[in-house]
Amino acid sequence: xxxxxxxxPGLVKPSQTLSLTCTVSGGSISSGSYYWSWxxxxxxxxxxxxxxxxxxxxxxxxPSLKSRVTISVDTSKxxxxxxxxxxxxADTAVYYCARETTIFGVVMGFDPWGxxxxxxxxx
Amino acid sequence: QSALTxxxxxxxxxxxxxxxxxxxxxxxxxxxxxxxxYQQHPGKAPKLMIxxxxxxxxxxxxxxxxxxxxxxxxxxxxxxxxxxxxxxYCSSYTSSSTLFGTGTKVTVx
Numbered sequence: 001x002x003x004x005x006x007x008x009p010g011l012v013k014p015s016q017t018l019s020l021t022c023t024v025s026g027g028s029i030s031s032g033s034y035y036w037s038w039x040x041x042x043x044x045x046x047x048x049x050x051x052x053x054x055x056x057x058x059x060x061x062x063p064s065l066k067s068r069v070t071i072s073v074d075t076s077k078x079x080x081x082x083x084x085x086x087x088x089x090a091d092t093a094v095y096y097c098a099r100e101t102t103i104f105g106v107v108m109g110f111d112p113w114g115x116x117x118x119x120x121x122x123x
Numbered sequence: 124q125s126a127l128t129x130x131x132x133x134x135x136x137x138x139x140x141x142x143x144x145x146x147x148x149x150x151x152x153x154x155x156x157x158x159x160x161y162q163q164h165p166g167k168a169p170k171l172m173i174x175x176x177x178x179x180x181x182x183x184x185x186x187x188x189x190x191x192x193x194x195x196x197x198x199x200x201x202x203x204x205x206x207x208x209x210x211x212y213c214s215s216y217t218s219s220s221t222l223f224g225t226g227t228k229v230t231v232x
Contacts, residue, residue, distance in 0.1 A: 037221070046126065046226040047161075047169065047212050060219050063124050096168060100216075107216045109159035109174030116168050 002027040004097050004114035012091075012121050018084040022097030022114055023077070030055060030075045035100035037110065038071060038082045040093040048093075052100065053080060087121045094118050127152065127213055127224035134230040140201040143227045145213030146194060153194035157216035160189055160198045164209045172211075173198060205231050 008020035022036070029036065037052040051061035053071045061069045070083040084091060095117055098110040128146040135141040145152065145160075152158055158176045161169035171180050173189035176196060186201045196215075200207055208231045213224035 039223075047214075047223040049214070049221040049223055052221070062220060100221075106175055107157040108178075109171045109180075110161070110169070110214070111171040111174075111180060113168040113170075 002099065002112055004099065004112055006095060006097050006114045006117040008117060008119070010118060010120060012087055012119060013123050014088055014121055015086055018082070018087050018091060018119055018121070020082045020095055020097075020117065020119070021079050022081070023079050024099075025078070028075075029073060029078045029080060033102045035102065035107075036071075036073065036080045037098050037100055039096045039098055039110070039113075040091075041096070041116075042090075042093040050082065050084075050095075089121050092119065092121045124220060124222065127215060127222050129211075129213060129224040129227045131225070132228045132230065134232055135200075135203045136232045137203055137205065139203050140199060141203060141229065143198045143200075143211055143213075143229070145196040145198070145215075145224045147196075147215055147222065148194055151215040151217050151222050152191065152196055155216055156191070158189070158191060158196040159214045159216075160187075160196075161212045161214065162207075162209050163212065169212060200229070203231055207231060 003025045005023045012018045035052040038050040053059045068085045073080045098113040101108040160173040163169040176191045177189040188199045211227045
């Protein structure tokens with residue numbers, strides 16, 4: 001059973017770059033047809049999709065964040081990562097990583113999810 | 124790119140049925156059959172309840188069902204139980220992005 005676990009600093013200073021890693025266990029990140037995604041949720045608010053990277057390496061980003069976001073994969077470590085530059089207090093949120101399976105072109109929703117990690121942007 | 128629209132709250136008594144709507148546009152909900160629904164309890168990660176509009180993952184109760192008409196998708200919870208009290212989010216996949224709904228708080232009276 002595939003499990004995802006987020007890791008990274010819990011506190012980032014304004015204007016700096018937020019960096020998070022999602023470690024995949026129980027399966028290979030480079031096999032199958034999957035989208036590996038990042039999603040965030042500010043306290044008391046809804047979910048916001050940040051972006052995804054496909055097994056092939058292609059990426060899609062939320063247009064509102066596109067200029068600041070980079071998602072990459074490290075197959076040797078079975079991890080994928082998020083970098084969000086020039087952060088402000090508005091980027092304070094719980095950040096989740098999640099997998100989206102595609103089978104014969106059918107997109108089957110985000111499952112599983114990591115437990116989430118709180119990142120606070122503050123000086 | 125705007126969030127999909129959901130009612131802020133829906134409530135029902137135990138045993139009743141409730142329906143949560145999720146309204147988008149022809150570019151997302153109406154243009155793809157890749158609408159998913161998620162249940163989120165406080166302090167927990169979301170849980171996939173429905174994918175591809177109406178399919179339930181293994182292990183999800185058949186009290187949860189999904190449908191779509193035009194640009195609006197719906198999640199129905201039948202036989203409402205206390206454990207169903209949570210936040211619910213829809214999402215719509217597109218070829219270039221994914222949109223989430225604004226979220227609905229379900230209260231079991």
